Amino acid sequence: MSSGEVTSTRSTGGGRLGPGAVLSAHSDCRSRRPGAARFLAPLLMCCFLAAALCGSVSADEGDYAPLWERGVDDVVGSVAITRDGSAVVAGAGSTVYLLDREGDLLWKTTVGSRINGVGISPEGSRIGVAADKLYLFDGDGNLLWTEKTTYVYLGVALSSNGTYIAAACDNGAIFIFDQNKKALWDYDMGTDSYGIAMSENGRRIALGCDNQGVYYLNSGEGESWSYGTGKRVKGIALTPDGRFVAAGSLDRCVYLSTGEGEHLWKYPAAEAILSTALTNEANEVLAASGRTVYVLDHSGAELQKITLDGRAESIAVTPDGSFLAAGGGDSDQSIHLFTRDAALIERMNSTEPAANGTGLPDSPASSVTVPATPANSSVDTAKVSALAGDGDVSIASQVLGWVENIFSLLFKPQEDFLA
Numbered sequence: 001m002s003s004g005e006v007t008s009t010r011s012t013g014g015g016r017l018g019p020g021a022v023l024s025a026h027s028d029c030r031s032r033r034p035g036a037a038r039f040l041a042p043l044l045m046c047c048f049l050a051a052a053l054c055g056s057v058s059a060d061e062g063d064y065a066p067l068w069e070r071g072v073d074d075v076v077g078s079v080a081i082t083r084d085g086s087a088v089v090a091g092a093g094s095t096v097y098l099l100d101r102e103g104d105l106l107w108k109t110t111v112g113s114r115i116n117g118v119g120i121s122p123e124g125s126r127i128g129v130a131a132d133k134l135y136l137f138d139g140d141g142n143l144l145w146t147e148k149t150t151y152v153y154l155g156v157a158l159s160s161n162g163t164y165i166a167a168a169c170d171n172g173a174i175f176i177f178d179q180n181k182k183a184l185w186d187y188d189m190g191t192d193s194y195g196i197a198m199s200e201n202g203r204r205i206a207l208g209c210d211n212q213g214v215y216y217l218n219s220g221e222g223e224s225w226s227y228g229t230g231k232r233v234k235g236i237a238l239t240p241d242g243r244f245v246a247a248g249s250l251d252r253c254v255y256l257s258t259g260e261g262e263h264l265w266k267y268p269a270a271e272a273i274l275s276t277a278l279t280n281e282a283n284e285v286l287a288a289s290g291r292t293v294y295v296l297d298h299s300g301a302e303l304q305k306i307t308l309d310g311r312a313e314s315i316a317v318t319p320d321g322s323f324l325a326a327g328g329g330d331s332d333q334s335i336h337l338f339t340r341d342a343a344l345i346e347r348m349n350s351t352e353p354a355a356n357g358t359g360l361p362d363s364p365a366s367s368v369t370v371p372a373t374p375a376n377s378s379v380d381t382a383k384v385s386a387l388a389g390d391g392d393v394s395i396a397s398q399v400l401g402w403v404e405n406i407f408s409l410l411f412k413p414q415e416d417f418l419a
Contacts, residue, residue, distance in 0.1 A: 063304050064295065064324050064338035067345055068103035070360045071334045076327025078115060079335065081316040083122040083240075085323030087139070088316075090335045091115030092327070096129055097360065098141065099335065101323070102348065105360045107141035117155035119165075122200055122240070126162025126179070130155050134167045136181075145181045155195055159202030164219070166205055168193035174207070176219060185220050195236030195275075197245075204242030204259065208233030214247040216261065225261035229253065235276035235287065240319050244282035248273025254287040256300065265300040277317040277324075284321050288312035293326055308332050335360075 074093030081088050087106070090097045094114055098106045113132035120127050126144075129135040130153035133146040151171040158165050164184070165177045170192050176185040195208035198219075205217040214233055215226045235248025247255040250272040256264045271290035278285060284303070285296045293312050295304040306324075310332025316325045324338040339345060 062340060064306060064340060065342075065345055067337045067339045067348060069334045069336045070099065070103055070105075072097065072360060073333070075313055075329035075333060076335055077313050077329070078118045079314045079316045079325045079327040080118050080120040081318055081323060081325045082120055082124040083319060085318045085339070087120065087124045088325045088335065088337060089118050089120045089127050090325075090327055091118040091129065092333070092335075094131070096127070096137070097335065098127065099360075101337070103337065108360070109137075109141060109143075111135055113152075116153060117196070119156040119158045121158040121162040122160050126158055126165075128156035128158050128165050128167070130167060134165070134177075136162070136165060136179075144179075147177065147181055154193060157196050157198035157205070159198055160200045164198065164202035166196055166198045166202075168196045168207065174205070174217070176202075187217065187222060189215065194232065194234050197236050197238040199238055199242030200240040204238060206236050206238045206245045206247075208236035208247055208249075212249070214245065214255065214257070216245060216259065227257075227261075227263070229255065231272075234272070234274050237276040237278045239278050239280060239282055244278060246276040246278050246282070246285050246287070248276040248287050248289075252289065254285060254294070254296070256282060256285055267294070267296060267300050269294060274312065275314045277315045279317055279321040280319045284317070286315055286317055286324065288315045288326070293324070306338065308336065
């Protein structure tokens with residue numbers, strides 16, 4: 001697969017089923033007359049011709065295209081990105097990586113166990129790591145402090161300048177610390193939180209939980225609202241101002257709500273949703289499902305699908321939508337950065353023609369001394385594809401997923417959900 005192989009789909013409608021939607025395609029098919037077959041062949045020919053023409057051109061203007069990827073030696077379970085896309089932090093195994101916009105390794109270090117989550121303050125001055133302990137680093141990789149409990153940390157999120165650090169533990173507790181490790185607030189969720197997000201001012205927190213719940217908290221006060229999905233919620237995202245919440249569940253649906261608790265829509269994907277991301281005003285909603293990263297607009301219409309070589313484990317996007325970071329699992333095991341900046345892509349391709357698809361080198365400028373990590377240089381560059389779930393996902397699995405989602409969409413989210 002070459003780095004230049006880029007195709008995409010953009011749609012102006014469809015792709016989303018609102019709560020209560022009912023499909024009536026079967027009844028329409030039964031009522032067709034035999035004469036309709038005369039019109040079917042020309043229609044199909046037109047469709048195939050349109051698909052062929054669309055597939056022969058490069059990605060539409062405004063679509064994400066691969067900028068670089070860096071192979072690592074483990075599943076990239078968590079990624080985060082700064083507000084301007086100048087830095088990407090990733091957790092793979094027990095190693096933390098910080099890369100710049102060009103894909104150069106700034107530093108890396110190992111922590112005491114497998115990393116469950118990483119976070120970075122919007123301007124990049126503080127980096128949090130959730131593992132056996134809660135770790136806080138500065139932008140240069142210097143360890144500022146650690147906080148250990150008898151429980152494992154599952155997720156972390158940071159406000160602007162790292163003023164507030166929110167962390168979720170596997171005993172159901174949520175903590176908020178300041179930069180000096182002082183515990184400012186804690187809250188008992190009563191269930192494990194697998195995803196945590198915080199607004200830039202630190203006043204709003206969203207959680208995705210093991211009990212199938214999506215929770216919206218006011219910092220220092222407690223729960224504002226919650227609702228239930230069909231299964232465990234792994235992906236959670238907030239807009240910087242906390243006005244919109246995107247949740248991704250193992251029930252294979254993406255949910256978009258307002259900060260006031262109004263449910264806007266849910267979108268059925270082919271596989272479980274592991275991660276979500278939002279741009280400003282929820283103009284775009286992104287979700288990682290199987291090998292695919294879905295890009296949806298504010299109404300839930302599909303804009304683009306990005307297919308990785310392995311499972312899409314984690315995603316993060318800049319508020320303006322200029323840069324998209326993704327972490328790959330399975331046979332991928334790479335950190336990816338996509339962009340809409342055509343000039344930057346051209347400059348990167350001309351100055352570093354061999355950059356894409358390479359493993360991470362040791363950085364001489366790194367302030368953190370760690371054992372060298374074997375580079376994985378055999379991973380192909382991700383491609384932007386019109387096909388969801390390219391690869392090992394069987395047709396039967398996709399059909400089963402859609403059938404389950406159709407049934408789930410007959411019901412609204414459980415607004416009376418109680419933890």
